Structure formats: structure tokens, C-alpha cells
């Protein structure tokens with residue numbers, strides 16, 4: 466996706482310099498080819514079984530990205546009424562939309578039922594009752610899967626660990642069978658599947674495998690008591706290479722988990738977000754000033770933690786690349802934003818040329834949870850004074 470031509474950094478056939486000139490900075494830039502390629506690799510990895518790859522819209526709900534993915538056959542994994550609205554508008558068929566999230570409101574449930582989405586991933590018994598109630602009122606049958614917490618440690622940042630005992634997500638493993646029995650008795654619920662999502666930026670196959678084994682045990686137990694499932698949804702979470710990680714490929718992942726489900730002949734669902742959009746997105750920023758202070762070198766750029774919060778929130782590493790190749794020796798610099806907070810940085814102690822004022826830098830692999838977690842308060846937030 467990225468390449469230098471005559472010392473200038475390009476994305477595909479477009480120079481970042483020309484993009485900065487035309488659109489200004491800070492600027493998120495995405496590669497359509499990168500998106501399609503990532504989706505295709507994931508989809509192909511499942512070609513031997515019936516499946517739907519539902520893109521996790523939360524990773525980046527940019528409308529153009531959604532349109533590219535829906536056009537190429539992806540489904541959508543949503544977590545709010547807003548995401549449902551955007552997904553439908555972007556062309557995702559409702560039959561390929563799955564809805565997770567621990568706090569679905571009755572209004573959102575009603576909207577999703579009226580749009581006939583594929584399945585609700587139910588995260589609590591109270592939510593199940595609400596779905597049943599709303600569906601009864603609408604004279605609909607709600608198709609559900611339970612999101613099960615398999616108590617697996619995915620060995621990732623604790624903020625994005627979601628399948629360990631004691632977390633807020635899913636139905637505790639030990640309560641799963643009784644939840645299914647309860648759902649089976651509800652008049653407006655159709656029990657269709659099982660779901661789990663154990664975390665994000667997971668760089669080993671082993672936790673996925675362990676979770677799949679535990680889900681399979683439940684699947685078998687349910688079959689034995691006459692509860693047959695049509696969908697097994699193994700969530701998202703596949704990590705990407707930001708630095709020196711060596712994550713499994715989608716093929717490695719599916720090869721590790723699919724064979725575990727020996728007696729399942731229905732449809733597999735996966736919900737990758739980061740894998741699809743992470744390395745297809747870049748944040749282009751411009752150096753405003755340089756300074757040296759306390760023995761340190763600072764490049765002060767126009768993109769900060771409000772544009773990309775991952776470095777300060779998770780101590781996440783994003784490679785920073787100068788747009789102009791420089792023959793100057795590299796020095797250790799902190800790349801910091803303009804926000805009035807010491808936590809506002811994009812990268813610390815990076816070996817970079819002493820890029821001059823107005824020089825451009827590209828923050829790599831910024832497609833997932835970059836724009837989605839950004840805040841442009843002056844542009845979009847309404848202030849209400851009463």
C-alpha cells in the first residue's frame with residue numbers, strides 16, 4: 466500500500482503530499498485496495514464452510530468504507546441503532562447484520578426487529594426478556610444467539626479483554642445452558658446460535674482455539690437436549706502487525722478453530738474489525754513546530770489524541786513514517802499533538818529525521834479504532850446551556 470517514489474511517500478498511486486495540499490491535515494486516508502484485499506483474504510479463509518464475514522462496524526464506521534465492504538459481500542456486526550442505520554444505508558443486507566452489545570435499548574431492539582436483522586447476540590437475561598417483549602408487541606419472532614463468556618484469557622491489553630470471568634460481556638459460561646432453556650420457552654424468541662468474542666488484537670491462535678473448544682462443548686450439550694443451532698459466531702479479535710507482532714493469518718485462525726466443530730453443519734460467522742480496516746488506514750499529520758526541552762526532541766504535529774487516542778489509551782504502538790525520505794541522520798524524537806495534556810502523543814522515542822516545520826508524517830495502521838474513537842468537539846458536539 467505504501468511506497469516511496471523519488472523520495473516521496475505514496476499510498477497506491479497518490480502522494481501524501483498532494484493529499485495534504487488538497488485536503489489539509491490532519492487527514493485520515495484509506496486504501497480501497499487494502500480494504501478489499503483484507504476482506505477477501507478473510508472470506509477466502511472460510512471458503513470450505515458456509516459462512517458470513519460480518520465486518521465489525523465499530524472499528525470504523527466511515528460511510529465509504531462501509532460501502533466498499535458491503536459491495537464486496539461483507540455482512541455487518543453492529544452495536545447500536547446508529548450503526549444499524551449507517552449499515553443499512555451503506556447497502557448491507559439486513560439478512561447479514563448481527564447485533565451485539567450489552568446495552569441495547571428497547572428502541573434499538575424494535576428498530577432492528579423491524580429491519581429483520583439476522584440475529585441478536587444476547588448478553589444478559591434481562592436483555593432476552595426485553596427482546597421477547599418488544600418482538601411480541603411487534604408480532605415478530607426475534608432470532609437470537611447468546612454471547613457466551615468462555616473465560617479465556619486472550620493475552621491482550623486488559624481494556625480490550627472481553628471473554629474472561631468477571632468481565633461485563635456475555636452470559637457466564639456456567640449459566641449458558643439454563644439461559645438457552647429459558648429462551649426456548651419464550652414465545653417470540655427463536656434460538657438460532659451461539660456467539661463469543663474474547664477480545665481484540667489477539668496475536669496467538671491458542672486463545673481462539675480454547676474458546677472454540679469451550680463453545681463446542683456447549684454446542685454438543687445443547688444438541689443433546691434437543692436445542693439445535695444454525696449459527697456459530699466466533700467473533701472478531703484477530704490481531705494485526707503494528708510493530709513486531711506475528712499474528713496468525715485468517716487462514717491459520719480458521720484452520721485452528723473450524724475443525725473443532727465436528728458435528729456442526731450450519732453457518733459460521735466471524736466479526737473481524739481491525740483485521741479488515743487496521744492496516745488499510747493512515748493518519749497524515751503535519752509538523753507545526755519543533756523544540757528541544759529537558760534533553761528531549763519534540764515534533765509538535767497537528768494531529769493529537771483527539772484524532773488517534775490509541776497511543777495514550779492503550780500505550781499502543783503505531784509506526785510513524787516521514788513523507789519525505791531524508792538523508793539526515795535519525796534522532797530520537799517524541800511526536801506529540803497540540804492538546805493541552807502531557808498524555809497527548811502519537812509516538813515516543815522514535816528514530817526519525819528532524820522533520821522541518823510543515824513537514825509531513827504518516828501514522829501507520831490507523832484504520833481501526835482511529836477515526837471511530839476520535840472527537841472533533843468543535844465540529845460536531847452540541848452544547849446545551851439551560
Ligand code: LLP
Pocket residue numbers: 521523524542565566625662664665666700701702703736737738739740775779833834838
Ligand atoms: N465483535 C465484538 C462483539 C466486538 O466487541 C468487537 C470489538 C469485534 C467483534 C471486533 O474486534 P476486532 O476484530 O476489531 O478486534 N478500541 C480498541 C478495540 C476495541 C474492540 C472492541 N470490540 C482498540 O483500539 O484497540
